[in-house]
Amino acid sequence: MAQTPQYRRIYELLRKHIVDGVYKEGDLLPSENELCRVHNITRPTVRQALDALVHGGFIKKQQGKGSIVSSLPQGIGILSVSGTTSAVGINNLKTKILTGPEVRAWAGAFMFPLSQVEKESGYVYIERLRILDEKPIFLDVNFLPNINLPRFTSRSFENRSLFDILRKFYNIQVTGGEQRLRAIKADENIGNHLQVKKGHPVLHLERKIATNRVDYYFYSSIYCNTDISAIYGAF
Template structure:
Protein backbone atom coordinates (compact mmCIF):
# COMPACT_ATOMS: atom_id res chain seq x y z
CA UNK A 1 0.00 0.00 0.00
CA UNK A 2 1.15 3.50 -0.78
CA UNK A 3 1.04 6.29 1.73
CA UNK A 4 -0.14 9.40 -0.13
CA UNK A 5 1.63 11.82 2.26
CA UNK A 6 0.42 15.38 2.26
CA UNK A 7 2.28 17.45 -0.28
CA UNK A 8 4.17 20.41 1.23
CA UNK A 9 2.68 23.82 0.54
CA UNK A 10 5.74 25.16 -1.25
CA UNK A 11 5.65 22.16 -3.59
CA UNK A 12 1.96 22.68 -4.29
CA UNK A 13 2.58 26.28 -5.35
CA UNK A 14 5.65 25.22 -7.33
CA UNK A 15 3.56 22.70 -9.29
CA UNK A 16 0.82 25.25 -9.94
CA UNK A 17 3.21 27.91 -11.25
CA UNK A 18 5.23 25.40 -13.25
CA UNK A 19 2.08 24.17 -14.94
CA UNK A 20 0.97 27.72 -15.66
CA UNK A 21 4.32 28.49 -17.26
CA UNK A 22 4.43 25.37 -19.41
CA UNK A 23 0.76 25.83 -20.37
CA UNK A 24 1.50 29.37 -21.49
CA UNK A 25 -0.62 31.17 -18.89
CA UNK A 26 2.54 33.14 -18.20
CA UNK A 27 4.54 33.82 -21.35
CA UNK A 28 8.23 34.49 -21.81
CA UNK A 29 9.14 37.86 -20.31
CA UNK A 30 5.99 38.11 -18.20
CA UNK A 31 6.24 38.96 -14.52
CA UNK A 32 4.78 36.46 -12.08
CA UNK A 33 2.58 37.93 -9.32
CA UNK A 34 4.78 39.47 -6.62
CA UNK A 35 5.73 37.39 -3.60
CA UNK A 36 3.29 39.25 -1.39
CA UNK A 37 0.48 38.77 -3.91
CA UNK A 38 1.19 35.03 -4.04
CA UNK A 39 1.12 34.97 -0.23
CA UNK A 40 -2.39 36.40 -0.21
CA UNK A 41 -3.58 34.35 -3.19
CA UNK A 42 -2.51 31.00 -1.77
CA UNK A 43 -2.58 31.77 1.94
CA UNK A 44 1.07 31.16 2.75
CA UNK A 45 3.86 33.23 4.21
CA UNK A 46 6.66 34.79 2.21
CA UNK A 47 9.43 32.30 3.09
CA UNK A 48 7.17 29.51 1.84
CA UNK A 49 6.37 31.36 -1.38
CA UNK A 50 10.06 32.16 -1.82
CA UNK A 51 10.90 28.47 -1.53
CA UNK A 52 8.58 27.72 -4.46
CA UNK A 53 10.04 30.55 -6.52
CA UNK A 54 13.65 29.63 -5.82
CA UNK A 55 12.94 26.07 -6.94
CA UNK A 56 11.47 27.43 -10.17
CA UNK A 57 14.49 29.70 -10.57
CA UNK A 58 16.94 26.84 -10.00
CA UNK A 59 15.24 24.77 -12.66
CA UNK A 60 15.35 27.67 -15.09
CA UNK A 61 11.63 28.41 -15.35
CA UNK A 62 12.03 31.96 -14.04
CA UNK A 63 14.74 34.43 -13.19
CA UNK A 64 14.40 36.80 -10.26
CA UNK A 65 15.43 40.45 -10.22
CA UNK A 66 15.65 42.42 -7.03
CA UNK A 67 13.30 45.38 -7.10
CA UNK A 68 11.53 44.13 -10.20
CA UNK A 69 10.05 40.68 -9.82
CA UNK A 70 10.12 37.13 -11.13
CA UNK A 71 10.49 37.00 -14.90
CA UNK A 72 9.38 33.95 -16.89
CA UNK A 73 12.03 32.30 -19.07
CA UNK A 74 11.28 30.64 -22.35
CA UNK A 75 11.24 26.92 -21.82
CA UNK A 76 12.00 24.40 -24.52
CA UNK A 77 10.21 21.14 -25.21
CA UNK A 78 11.22 18.23 -23.04
CA UNK A 79 11.61 14.55 -23.88
CA UNK A 80 12.08 12.66 -20.66
CA UNK A 81 14.40 15.03 -18.92
CA UNK A 82 16.13 16.01 -22.14
CA UNK A 83 15.27 19.27 -23.81
CA UNK A 84 15.58 19.75 -27.55
CA UNK A 85 15.45 22.83 -29.68
CA UNK A 86 15.38 23.15 -33.43
CA UNK A 87 18.41 24.70 -35.08
CA UNK A 88 16.31 27.12 -37.09
CA UNK A 89 13.04 27.55 -35.21
CA UNK A 90 11.71 26.26 -31.92
CA UNK A 91 10.40 22.71 -31.68
CA UNK A 92 6.98 24.04 -30.72
CA UNK A 93 4.13 21.57 -30.67
CA UNK A 94 5.41 19.00 -33.11
CA UNK A 95 4.45 15.37 -32.70
CA UNK A 96 6.49 13.13 -30.45
CA UNK A 97 6.41 9.35 -30.85
CA UNK A 98 8.09 6.49 -29.06
CA UNK A 99 8.84 3.07 -30.55
CA UNK A 100 9.94 0.07 -28.50
CA UNK A 101 12.89 -1.74 -30.09
CA UNK A 102 13.46 -4.21 -27.26
CA UNK A 103 10.72 -4.78 -24.70
CA UNK A 104 11.76 -4.61 -21.06
CA UNK A 105 13.41 -7.86 -19.91
CA UNK A 106 15.13 -8.90 -16.72
CA UNK A 107 18.77 -9.82 -17.29
CA UNK A 108 22.30 -9.64 -15.89
CA UNK A 109 24.15 -6.32 -15.99
CA UNK A 110 26.62 -6.01 -18.87
CA UNK A 111 30.16 -6.97 -17.83
CA UNK A 112 31.69 -3.58 -18.72
CA UNK A 113 28.86 -1.34 -17.55
CA UNK A 114 29.37 2.40 -18.05
CA UNK A 115 28.92 3.26 -14.36
CA UNK A 116 30.09 1.50 -11.22
CA UNK A 117 27.33 -0.49 -9.52
CA UNK A 118 26.66 -1.23 -5.86
CA UNK A 119 26.61 -4.82 -4.61
CA UNK A 120 22.84 -4.60 -4.15
CA UNK A 121 22.41 -3.55 -7.77
CA UNK A 122 24.65 -6.37 -9.06
CA UNK A 123 22.72 -9.00 -7.09
CA UNK A 124 19.35 -7.70 -8.23
CA UNK A 125 20.01 -7.87 -11.96
CA UNK A 126 18.72 -5.24 -14.32
CA UNK A 127 15.71 -4.44 -16.41
CA UNK A 128 16.80 -3.65 -19.94
CA UNK A 129 14.95 -1.95 -22.76
CA UNK A 130 15.61 -0.12 -26.01
CA UNK A 131 13.52 2.59 -27.57
CA UNK A 132 13.65 5.04 -30.46
CA UNK A 133 11.96 8.41 -30.12
CA UNK A 134 10.69 10.38 -33.09
CA UNK A 135 10.18 14.08 -33.48
CA UNK A 136 7.97 14.94 -36.44
CA UNK A 137 8.38 11.34 -37.69
CA UNK A 138 12.16 11.69 -37.81
CA UNK A 139 14.09 9.37 -35.47
CA UNK A 140 16.09 11.55 -33.06
CA UNK A 141 16.92 9.46 -30.00
CA UNK A 142 18.04 5.85 -29.71
CA UNK A 143 17.72 5.16 -26.04
CA UNK A 144 19.00 2.16 -24.03
CA UNK A 145 17.74 2.04 -20.44
CA UNK A 146 18.89 0.00 -17.47
CA UNK A 147 17.11 -0.15 -14.12
CA UNK A 148 18.16 -2.16 -11.09
CA UNK A 149 15.43 -4.68 -10.22
CA UNK A 150 14.77 -3.33 -6.73
CA UNK A 151 11.17 -3.23 -5.52
CA UNK A 152 9.64 -3.03 -8.98
CA UNK A 153 7.16 -5.94 -9.07
CA UNK A 154 5.73 -6.88 -12.46
CA UNK A 155 7.47 -4.03 -14.25
CA UNK A 156 8.37 -6.08 -17.32
CA UNK A 157 4.69 -6.84 -17.83
CA UNK A 158 3.65 -3.20 -18.07
CA UNK A 159 2.60 -1.33 -21.16
CA UNK A 160 5.39 1.02 -22.21
CA UNK A 161 4.21 1.98 -25.66
CA UNK A 162 2.40 5.21 -24.95
CA UNK A 163 3.34 6.19 -21.44
CA UNK A 164 6.85 7.35 -20.67
CA UNK A 165 9.10 5.28 -18.47
CA UNK A 166 9.30 8.10 -15.94
CA UNK A 167 5.52 8.34 -15.81
CA UNK A 168 5.14 4.62 -15.09
CA UNK A 169 7.77 4.74 -12.36
CA UNK A 170 6.10 7.74 -10.83
CA UNK A 171 2.49 6.56 -11.03
CA UNK A 172 2.96 2.88 -10.20
CA UNK A 173 5.97 2.86 -7.91
CA UNK A 174 6.15 6.41 -6.52
CA UNK A 175 9.65 6.85 -7.87
CA UNK A 176 10.80 10.31 -8.85
CA UNK A 177 14.04 11.47 -10.42
CA UNK A 178 15.90 13.82 -8.13
CA UNK A 179 19.00 14.52 -10.19
CA UNK A 180 21.99 12.79 -11.65
CA UNK A 181 25.28 12.76 -13.52
CA UNK A 182 25.87 12.67 -17.24
CA UNK A 183 28.76 12.34 -19.64
CA UNK A 184 28.53 13.70 -23.16
CA UNK A 185 30.62 12.75 -26.17
CA UNK A 186 30.57 12.99 -29.94
CA UNK A 187 31.08 9.61 -31.62
CA UNK A 188 30.79 8.20 -35.15
CA UNK A 189 27.59 6.26 -35.76
CA UNK A 190 27.94 2.47 -35.58
CA UNK A 191 25.99 0.19 -37.91
CA UNK A 192 23.24 -0.29 -35.33
CA UNK A 193 22.91 3.41 -34.52
CA UNK A 194 22.90 4.49 -38.16
CA UNK A 195 20.17 1.94 -38.87
CA UNK A 196 17.89 3.14 -36.07
CA UNK A 197 18.49 6.86 -36.63
CA UNK A 198 18.49 6.67 -40.45
CA UNK A 199 22.02 8.05 -40.75
CA UNK A 200 25.11 7.23 -42.78
CA UNK A 201 27.82 5.16 -41.09
CA UNK A 202 30.49 7.23 -39.32
CA UNK A 203 28.25 10.30 -39.19
CA UNK A 204 28.70 12.26 -35.92
CA UNK A 205 26.22 11.33 -33.20
CA UNK A 206 25.82 12.73 -29.71
CA UNK A 207 26.26 10.12 -27.01
CA UNK A 208 24.95 10.70 -23.49
CA UNK A 209 25.60 8.35 -20.61
CA UNK A 210 23.54 9.22 -17.58
CA UNK A 211 23.00 7.98 -14.08
CA UNK A 212 19.82 9.28 -12.46
CA UNK A 213 19.20 9.44 -8.74
CA UNK A 214 15.71 8.80 -7.36
CA UNK A 215 13.87 9.36 -4.10
CA UNK A 216 14.87 5.79 -3.21
CA UNK A 217 18.55 6.16 -2.24
CA UNK A 218 19.34 2.61 -3.42
CA UNK A 219 17.67 2.89 -6.82
CA UNK A 220 19.32 4.49 -9.84
CA UNK A 221 18.26 4.62 -13.47
CA UNK A 222 20.87 4.43 -16.18
CA UNK A 223 20.60 5.28 -19.82
CA UNK A 224 22.77 5.44 -22.86
CA UNK A 225 21.30 7.81 -25.42
CA UNK A 226 22.38 8.30 -29.01
CA UNK A 227 21.18 11.46 -30.60
CA UNK A 228 20.86 12.69 -34.16
CA UNK A 229 21.74 16.37 -33.83
CA UNK A 230 21.63 17.28 -37.51
CA UNK A 231 18.43 19.29 -37.25
CA UNK A 232 17.92 19.57 -33.50
CA UNK A 233 20.21 20.44 -30.63
CA UNK A 234 20.18 19.25 -27.06
CA UNK A 235 19.22 22.28 -25.06
CA UNK A 236 20.15 22.95 -21.49
CA UNK A 237 20.29 25.61 -18.80
CA UNK A 238 23.01 25.93 -16.18
Protein backbone atom coordinates in the same frame (compact mmCIF):
# COMPACT_ATOMS: atom_id res chain seq x y z
CA MET B 1 0.44 15.75 6.67
CA ALA B 2 0.09 16.85 3.10
CA GLN B 3 1.37 14.11 0.87
CA THR B 4 2.97 16.51 -1.54
CA PRO B 5 4.52 19.58 0.03
CA GLN B 6 2.95 22.96 -0.60
CA TYR B 7 5.93 24.45 -2.38
CA ARG B 8 5.76 21.54 -4.81
CA ARG B 9 2.12 22.24 -5.55
CA ILE B 10 2.82 25.91 -6.24
CA TYR B 11 5.79 24.95 -8.38
CA GLU B 12 3.73 22.54 -10.49
CA LEU B 13 0.95 25.08 -10.85
CA LEU B 14 3.17 27.93 -11.98
CA ARG B 15 5.14 25.63 -14.23
CA LYS B 16 1.97 24.46 -15.91
CA HIS B 17 0.80 28.02 -16.38
CA ILE B 18 4.07 28.97 -18.02
CA VAL B 19 4.09 25.94 -20.30
CA ASP B 20 0.46 26.48 -21.20
CA GLY B 21 1.14 30.08 -22.07
CA VAL B 22 -0.86 31.71 -19.30
CA TYR B 23 2.33 33.61 -18.61
CA LYS B 24 4.32 34.40 -21.71
CA GLU B 25 7.95 35.19 -22.27
CA GLY B 26 8.95 38.41 -20.54
CA ASP B 27 5.84 38.48 -18.38
CA LEU B 28 6.16 38.99 -14.66
CA LEU B 29 4.79 36.32 -12.38
CA PRO B 30 2.67 37.56 -9.48
CA SER B 31 4.93 38.93 -6.77
CA GLU B 32 5.98 36.71 -3.93
CA ASN B 33 3.71 38.48 -1.49
CA GLU B 34 0.81 38.19 -3.90
CA LEU B 35 1.39 34.46 -4.28
CA CYS B 36 1.45 34.25 -0.49
CA ARG B 37 -1.93 35.89 -0.22
CA VAL B 38 -3.53 33.97 -3.05
CA HIS B 39 -2.40 30.53 -1.89
CA ASN B 40 -2.39 31.35 1.77
CA ILE B 41 1.20 30.34 2.38
CA THR B 42 4.29 32.15 3.57
CA ARG B 43 7.09 33.70 1.62
CA PRO B 44 9.77 31.09 2.32
CA THR B 45 7.42 28.49 0.86
CA VAL B 46 6.71 30.61 -2.20
CA ARG B 47 10.41 31.26 -2.63
CA GLN B 48 11.12 27.53 -2.49
CA ALA B 49 8.75 27.05 -5.41
CA LEU B 50 10.26 29.95 -7.35
CA ASP B 51 13.77 28.64 -6.73
CA ALA B 52 12.73 25.40 -8.38
CA LEU B 53 11.40 27.32 -11.38
CA VAL B 54 14.67 29.22 -11.65
CA HIS B 55 16.56 25.97 -11.42
CA GLY B 56 14.44 24.53 -14.20
CA GLY B 57 15.09 27.54 -16.39
CA PHE B 58 11.47 28.67 -16.51
CA ILE B 59 11.97 32.06 -14.90
CA LYS B 60 14.66 34.54 -14.01
CA LYS B 61 14.45 36.65 -10.90
CA GLN B 62 15.51 40.23 -10.66
CA GLN B 63 15.80 41.97 -7.36
CA GLY B 64 13.42 44.86 -7.07
CA LYS B 65 11.51 43.87 -10.16
CA GLY B 66 10.13 40.38 -10.00
CA SER B 67 10.12 36.91 -11.55
CA ILE B 68 10.44 37.15 -15.31
CA VAL B 69 9.24 34.28 -17.46
CA SER B 70 11.97 32.91 -19.72
CA SER B 71 11.54 31.82 -23.28
CA LEU B 72 10.65 28.20 -23.78
CA PRO B 73 13.63 26.42 -25.27
CA GLN B 74 13.79 25.60 -28.94
CA GLY B 75 15.60 22.32 -28.63
CA ILE B 76 14.86 19.23 -26.61
CA GLY B 77 15.60 19.53 -22.95
CA ILE B 78 16.89 16.36 -21.44
CA LEU B 79 19.82 17.77 -19.58
CA SER B 80 18.00 18.83 -16.45
CA VAL B 81 15.90 16.63 -14.27
CA SER B 82 12.43 17.93 -14.94
CA GLY B 83 13.62 21.07 -16.55
CA THR B 84 12.19 20.98 -20.00
CA THR B 85 11.71 17.43 -21.11
CA SER B 86 8.18 17.34 -19.96
CA ALA B 87 7.68 20.93 -20.96
CA VAL B 88 8.27 21.06 -24.66
CA GLY B 89 7.08 19.07 -27.62
CA ILE B 90 5.77 16.25 -25.51
CA ASN B 91 2.70 16.24 -27.68
CA ASN B 92 4.36 15.29 -30.91
CA LEU B 93 7.08 13.21 -29.30
CA LYS B 94 6.23 9.59 -29.94
CA THR B 95 7.85 6.58 -28.39
CA LYS B 96 8.56 3.26 -30.00
CA ILE B 97 9.70 0.32 -27.91
CA LEU B 98 12.47 -1.56 -29.63
CA THR B 99 13.33 -4.10 -26.95
CA GLY B 100 11.91 -5.13 -23.61
CA PRO B 101 11.09 -4.51 -20.91
CA GLU B 102 12.85 -7.72 -19.99
CA VAL B 103 14.96 -8.88 -17.11
CA ARG B 104 18.61 -9.47 -17.80
CA ALA B 105 21.76 -10.26 -15.86
CA TRP B 106 24.71 -7.90 -15.86
CA ALA B 107 27.47 -9.02 -18.17
CA GLY B 108 30.77 -7.37 -18.87
CA ALA B 109 31.77 -3.83 -18.10
CA PHE B 110 29.19 -1.16 -17.44
CA MET B 111 29.34 2.59 -17.93
CA PHE B 112 29.04 3.26 -14.19
CA PRO B 113 30.37 1.26 -11.23
CA LEU B 114 27.70 -0.96 -9.69
CA SER B 115 27.10 -1.93 -6.09
CA GLN B 116 27.04 -5.55 -5.00
CA VAL B 117 23.28 -5.48 -4.55
CA GLU B 118 22.80 -4.07 -8.02
CA LYS B 119 25.01 -6.71 -9.56
CA GLU B 120 23.14 -9.54 -7.88
CA SER B 121 19.72 -8.20 -8.79
CA GLY B 122 20.11 -7.96 -12.51
CA TYR B 123 18.23 -5.28 -14.38
CA VAL B 124 15.20 -4.50 -16.46
CA TYR B 125 16.21 -3.62 -19.99
CA ILE B 126 14.25 -1.22 -22.16
CA GLU B 127 15.32 0.13 -25.51
CA ARG B 128 13.23 2.88 -27.00
CA LEU B 129 13.23 5.13 -30.01
CA ARG B 130 11.84 8.62 -29.59
CA ILE B 131 10.32 10.17 -32.64
CA LEU B 132 9.57 13.85 -33.20
CA ASP B 133 7.51 14.75 -36.24
CA GLU B 134 8.05 11.37 -37.84
CA LYS B 135 11.80 11.70 -37.45
CA PRO B 136 13.77 9.58 -34.98
CA ILE B 137 15.48 11.98 -32.59
CA PHE B 138 17.01 9.81 -29.96
CA LEU B 139 17.51 6.25 -28.95
CA ASP B 140 17.57 5.54 -25.26
CA VAL B 141 18.77 2.36 -23.66
CA ASN B 142 17.68 1.98 -20.06
CA PHE B 143 18.97 -0.19 -17.25
CA LEU B 144 16.82 -0.42 -14.13
CA PRO B 145 18.22 -2.58 -11.34
CA ASN B 146 15.59 -5.22 -10.66
CA ILE B 147 15.03 -4.33 -7.02
CA ASN B 148 11.47 -4.20 -5.80
CA LEU B 149 9.83 -3.57 -9.15
CA PRO B 150 6.94 -6.08 -9.22
CA ARG B 151 5.22 -6.71 -12.57
CA PHE B 152 7.43 -4.15 -14.22
CA THR B 153 8.10 -6.12 -17.36
CA SER B 154 4.42 -6.48 -18.09
CA ARG B 155 3.58 -2.80 -18.09
CA SER B 156 2.88 -0.83 -21.21
CA PHE B 157 5.38 1.82 -22.13
CA GLU B 158 4.10 3.08 -25.43
CA ASN B 159 3.90 6.85 -25.53
CA ARG B 160 4.43 7.07 -21.86
CA SER B 161 7.23 8.58 -19.89
CA LEU B 162 9.40 6.10 -18.07
CA PHE B 163 9.59 8.63 -15.27
CA ASP B 164 5.81 8.78 -15.07
CA ILE B 165 5.46 5.02 -14.71
CA LEU B 166 8.09 4.87 -12.03
CA ARG B 167 6.33 7.62 -10.14
CA LYS B 168 2.82 6.33 -10.55
CA PHE B 169 3.27 2.63 -9.89
CA TYR B 170 6.35 2.48 -7.73
CA ASN B 171 6.43 5.91 -6.13
CA ILE B 172 9.93 6.41 -7.46
CA GLN B 173 10.78 10.00 -8.24
CA VAL B 174 13.83 11.28 -9.97
CA THR B 175 15.75 13.61 -7.71
CA GLY B 176 18.84 14.27 -9.78
CA GLY B 177 21.77 12.52 -11.27
CA GLU B 178 24.98 12.81 -13.18
CA GLN B 179 25.81 12.48 -16.82
CA ARG B 180 28.64 12.28 -19.30
CA LEU B 181 28.45 13.64 -22.81
CA ARG B 182 30.39 12.69 -25.86
CA ALA B 183 30.26 13.30 -29.56
CA ILE B 184 30.72 9.94 -31.26
CA LYS B 185 30.41 8.33 -34.65
CA ALA B 186 27.18 6.44 -35.20
CA ASP B 187 27.77 2.76 -35.69
CA GLU B 188 25.69 0.57 -37.99
CA ASN B 189 22.97 -0.09 -35.43
CA ILE B 190 22.59 3.45 -34.13
CA GLY B 191 22.76 4.82 -37.64
CA ASN B 192 19.89 2.60 -38.72
CA HIS B 193 17.70 3.62 -35.84
CA LEU B 194 18.42 7.33 -36.10
CA GLN B 195 18.38 7.29 -39.88
CA VAL B 196 21.83 8.70 -40.30
CA LYS B 197 24.84 7.30 -42.09
CA LYS B 198 27.33 5.19 -40.26
CA GLY B 199 30.05 7.51 -38.99
CA HIS B 200 27.73 10.49 -38.68
CA PRO B 201 28.25 12.56 -35.51
CA VAL B 202 25.85 11.62 -32.74
CA LEU B 203 25.56 12.93 -29.23
CA HIS B 204 25.99 10.25 -26.60
CA LEU B 205 24.77 10.73 -23.02
CA GLU B 206 25.51 8.32 -20.23
CA ARG B 207 23.38 9.01 -17.22
CA LYS B 208 23.20 7.76 -13.67
CA ILE B 209 19.86 8.84 -12.31
CA ALA B 210 19.20 9.21 -8.60
CA THR B 211 15.78 8.73 -7.04
CA ASN B 212 13.95 9.35 -3.81
CA ARG B 213 14.50 5.67 -2.98
CA VAL B 214 17.76 5.67 -1.09
CA ASP B 215 20.49 3.82 -2.96
CA TYR B 216 18.24 3.18 -5.94
CA TYR B 217 19.70 4.46 -9.17
CA PHE B 218 18.95 3.66 -12.73
CA TYR B 219 20.97 4.18 -15.84
CA SER B 220 20.41 5.44 -19.34
CA SER B 221 22.52 5.52 -22.43
CA ILE B 222 21.08 7.97 -24.91
CA TYR B 223 22.07 8.53 -28.52
CA CYS B 224 20.84 11.76 -30.07
CA ASN B 225 20.63 12.96 -33.60
CA THR B 226 21.22 16.67 -33.07
CA ASP B 227 21.01 17.61 -36.75
CA ILE B 228 17.42 18.71 -36.58
CA SER B 229 17.09 20.01 -33.08
CA ALA B 230 19.79 20.61 -30.53
CA ILE B 231 19.77 19.49 -26.94
CA TYR B 232 18.84 22.32 -24.69
CA GLY B 233 19.66 22.99 -21.07
CA ALA B 234 19.52 25.75 -18.50
CA PHE B 235 22.09 26.11 -15.78
